[in-house]
Amino acid sequence: MGNTPSAPKIxxxxxxxxxxxxxxxxxxxxxxxxxxxxEKQTNxxxxxxxxxxxxxxxxxxxxxxxQETTIVKTCEQLDNLEGLIGTIEFxxxxxxxxxxxxxxxxxxxxxxxxxxxxxxxxxxxDLEEERIKVDEVSDALGxxxxxxxxxxxxxxxxxxxxxxxxxxxxxxxDTQQVPELPEVPKVDVLPEVPKxxxxxxxxxxxxxxxxxAS
Amino acid sequence: xxxxxxxxxxxxxxxxxxxxxxxxILSTQLDSxxxxxxxxxxxxRITSMTLNGTVKSSQLVDVGKxxxxxxxxxxxxxxxxxxxxxxxxxxxxxxxxxxxxxYINPKNPELGIYVYWRSITEWAQLLYDFVDKTGQLGTxxxxxxxxxxxxxxxxxxxxxxxEELLVKVLKDVLxxxxxxxxxxxxxxxxxxxxIV
Numbered sequence: 001m002g003n004t005p006s007a008p009k010i011x012x013x014x015x016x017x018x019x020x021x022x023x024x025x026x027x028x029x030x031x032x033x034x035x036x037x038x039e040k041q042t043n044x045x046x047x048x049x050x051x052x053x054x055x056x057x058x059x060x061x062x063x064x065x066x067q068e069t070t071i072v073k074t075c076e077q078l079d080n081l082e083g084l085i086g087t088i089e090f091x092x093x094x095x096x097x098x099x100x101x102x103x104x105x106x107x108x109x110x111x112x113x114x115x116x117x118x119x120x121x122x123x124x125x126d127l128e129e130e131r132i133k134v135d136e137v138s139d140a141l142g143x144x145x146x147x148x149x150x151x152x153x154x155x156x157x158x159x160x161x162x163x164x165x166x167x168x169x170x171x172x173x174d175t176q177q178v179p180e181l182p183e184v185p186k187v188d189v190l191p192e193v194p195k196x197x198x199x200x201x202x203x204x205x206x207x208x209x210x211x212x213a214s
Numbered sequence: 215x216x217x218x219x220x221x222x223x224x225x226x227x228x229x230x231x232x233x234x235x236x237x238x239i240l241s242t243q244l245d246s247x248x249x250x251x252x253x254x255x256x257x258x259r260i261t262s263m264t265l266n267g268t269v270k271s272s273q274l275v276d277v278g279k280x281x282x283x284x285x286x287x288x289x290x291x292x293x294x295x296x297x298x299x300x301x302x303x304x305x306x307x308x309x310x311x312x313x314x315x316x317y318i319n320p321k322n323p324e325l326g327i328y329v330y331w332r333s334i335t336e337w338a339q340l341l342y343d344f345v346d347k348t349g350q351l352g353t354x355x356x357x358x359x360x361x362x363x364x365x366x367x368x369x370x371x372x373x374x375x376x377e378e379l380l381v382k383v384l385k386d387v388l389x390x391x392x393x394x395x396x397x398x399x400x401x402x403x404x405x406x407x408x409i410v
Contacts, residue, residue, distance in 0.1 A: 007394075008392070008393070008395045008409075008410040009395070010395055010397060015354075018354040018356065022356055025359065
């Protein structure tokens with residue numbers, strides 16, 4: 001059905017690993033079985049010794065020994081299987097890494113192709129040419145930046161002069177700061193104005209009586 | 215540890231063992247039984263039961279094969295037991311009303327029921343978390359590895375899970391979500407799974 005989410009794909013490698021793992025599981029089960037048998041035989045041997053049946057006891061012990069060596073063998077096989085599984089899984093990862101490297105490499109190549117040196121040189125040359133053309137056109141129209149180079153230089157000079165002046169003025173202002181003044185007295189010190197009118201003496205008259213040349 | 219389980223007090227309440235005629239009381243009674251079953255199963259980690267209340271599969275090795283469990287539907291101390299009829303009524307209540315159980319095979323209810331003290335979605339989440347945490351997403355895992363193997367680093371909560379239930383969890387949750395794909399073994403049974 002279309003509305004079920006797509007199931008993860010099982011690849012051939014998955015299947016191979018799966019089969020190996022199944023073998024491994026079977027071996028593990030086999031080991032469990034053998035361990036159980038060994039336990040049983042040990043008990044039987046003990047029983048037999050108790051009952052004085054030495055032959056029987058030896059038979060059990062021999063058979064037990066055999067199972068034990070089989071277990072050792074299966075352990076080796078298990079090791080092999082696990083090793084193989086590990087190798088396959090690692091190879092798969094290596095494959096992925098190589099695929100990633102390949103992809104990255106091809107992208108890098110593509111990008112490098114787009115950025116060949118002569119191509120860039122040509123683009124820069126073109127750019128310069130176009131700029132010159134623009135300048136030419138503006139010169140022809142008498143626009144440019146409006147001023148010649150020497151004029152620009154003069155403007156800069158004047159600007160610097162102004163700046164310096166401004167700096168000097170500022171420095172002066174700094175040094176000419178008003179020294180501290182005494183506080184203004186808070187009480188009125190002026191005598192009150194007399195209310196009665198005072199006849200104003202005319203000092204000019206006194207002065208007039210004096211000789212002009214003293 | 216199997217003997218430490220104590221039933222809730224109501225398990226020693228004689229009327230609990232007889233089907234009550236009053237509908238309201240019956241419904242409460244069935245709820246009580248459902249709770250008892252869920253507690254019982256969670257304690258002994260029983261994931262499926264037969265229809266007469268015996269263990270079908272449990273994560274604890276010694277629970278499955280021994281008779282050491284206190285019986286669920288029998289209380290010898292008060293000399294009471296639940297009749298077979300009432301047992302199936304209780305299970306039916308657990309399945310259809312409480313929705314914490316399901317027939318293993320709806321076409322053949324005799325096969326027993328799964329008891330969901332942990333829902334299958336929760337089981338799926340546990341499993342997925344384990345696979346994710348151990349960096350095994352995208353690799354093939356055998357069911358053996360996911361249930362029995364001692365050296366696969368399975369957390370206690372997942373160990374020894376009934377394979378039937380595991381397959382159900384995979385099929386009903388993870389495959390439906392598009393996160394798993396089953397692999398068949400040589401005999402055509404389900405042998406492994408790839409979880410992504």
